[in-house]
């Protein structure tokens with residue numbers, strides 16, 4: 080129950096609604112219990128010849144009313160008790176189940192918001208599937224505890240207390256004898272629920288294995304056919320269905336045993352009520368109506384007791400799920416913005432002897448790197464693949480922190496400035512473009528929190544040289560992307576991603592190899608537009624392609640995480656070093 084304590088804050092939030100729900104539970108059970116009591120009174124009055132029956136303050140005088148009228152009265156009262164009970168059950172569900180849905184909503188939002196603040200390390204450690212599972216599956220297990228779990232528990236306590244009180248009023252010994260089978264039934268149901276859960280889980284696993292085989296086979300059907308492996312694939316499928324069938328058969332067997340066992344135990348309680356009640360009636364300790372009421376009480380206690388085992392397994396599952404949720408909720412972001420002062424980026428960036436090694440890596444990705452970028456300067460990083468170019472941008476955005484050295488922004492240490500404001504003034508176009516299944520316009524608008532006019536969206540698309548492509552679609556900027564819409568080419572996606580960064584009106588623009596899929600002519604147009612952008616103070620370009628960066632005022636050449644050359648295009652060509660070699664090679668490739 081330790082991990083479920085986390086939910087106490089939510090119980091406190093909805094305390095009044097929960098309290099009201101509890102009152103409804105008590106009220107519904109009060110009227111439910113009155114039904115057998117009323118029946119007992121009626122039967123005993125008729126048998127004893129007492130013509131005055133009283134129930135909840137109402138008198139039915141059998142003498143003045145004829146039999147038909149009296150029966151009608153009795154029927155109406157009995158029915159009214161059932162209806163009133165039903166109304167309270169309705170309100171009970173409307174309060175307690177609603178609270179469970181409110182908490183489910185709050186909890187999902189809390190987890191989702193927490194996911195947003197967690198950093199790069201967290202996402203590296205945990206798979207997307209796991210993240211999704213905890214916010215969906217685990218929260219729904221917790222919801223089962225919050226809703227049905229709590230409601231049936233309160234109901235059980237209220238009903239048990241009221242019923243036993245009424246039963247003891249009739250006969251204490253008979254109560255004790257009749258109740259003996261019920262805890263046995265609860266224990267059995269608990270054990271069976273546990274077994275059912277375990278086997279269901281195994282069946283679910285087999286089923287997902289089966290789905291994977293089907294999905295893989297049909298997505299790779301060409302390969303299967305080309306290599307003539309149809310019969311092997313078929314055998315694999317049959318083997319997997321056999322296993323799945325085996326689990327299902329087990330489940331059917333357990334379920335088949337379950338129902339008759341419960342019926343037996345209920346039957347035993349009923350027989351005890353009638354047999355022992357009958358014996359007691361000879362000595363006058365229990366009336367005939369009392370026996371009828373007992374049979375009714377036993378029946379009313381059956382479901383709550385039967386559900387006790389089920390409830391225990393719900394609580395256990397919720398406990399395990401909440402523990403998994405808490406594990407993520409207690410996770411702290413490794414980088415926290417502690418400075419909330421104003422910050423306006425003026426354009427100076429400095430790396431001083433920066434060294435950074437990724438967790439689990441043997442070698443540093445960046446080694447003792449120093450450089451300075453002055454306000455208004457456009458700088459490029461070039462180097463072979465895995466030379467550490469993208470890592471520099473991650474360090475600059477403080478997504479990761481160096482183990483040695485210092486990063487200064489406008490002469491202040493990066494970890495002392497307001498990171499949120501610095502990031503707000505930066506536009507980054509990542510190497511891997513991600514577009515949402517939404518309209519193109521909304522994908523561009525995603526870049527900013529501010530509301531921007533259509534004209535601004537068109538303008539940045541023009542700057543990224545993608546407006547004419549977008550307008551060629553029937554729905555223009557309202558064209559849907561992704562599963563429900565069209566797919567853009569690699570180069571178009573990159574340009575939409577640039578438009579998304581530009582809509583932020585960034586002072587610092589970071590382009591991480593984001594022009595790799597566009598031809599050199601288009602690239603030149605985009606770079607020319609970016610140069611004309613008045614908002615941008617500095618542009619940092621990371622690229623393999625010399626054509627993307629030769630106009631940069633400063634080019635830094637990296638090799639294996641180290642700076643090997645620095646200078647303008649001309650200076651580096653004249654130096655006849657690594658850069659010059661790359662340039663010659665790329666020129667040769669272009670001419671082929």
Ligand SMILES: Nc1ncnc2c1ncn2[C@@H]1O[C@H](COP(=O)(O)OP(=O)(O)OP(=O)(O)O)[C@@H](O)[C@H]1O
Nearest residue numbers: 437438440444462463464465466467468469470471
């Ligand atoms: N998340 C990570 N965890 C561990 N190592 C990483 C991680 N990201 C990058 N690296 C390693 O750091 C080194 C530098 O990677 P980086 O992505 O900065 O190179 P790059 O120059 O941008 O490469 P490319 O041009 O191929 O994009 C590589 O050896 C890479 O394997």
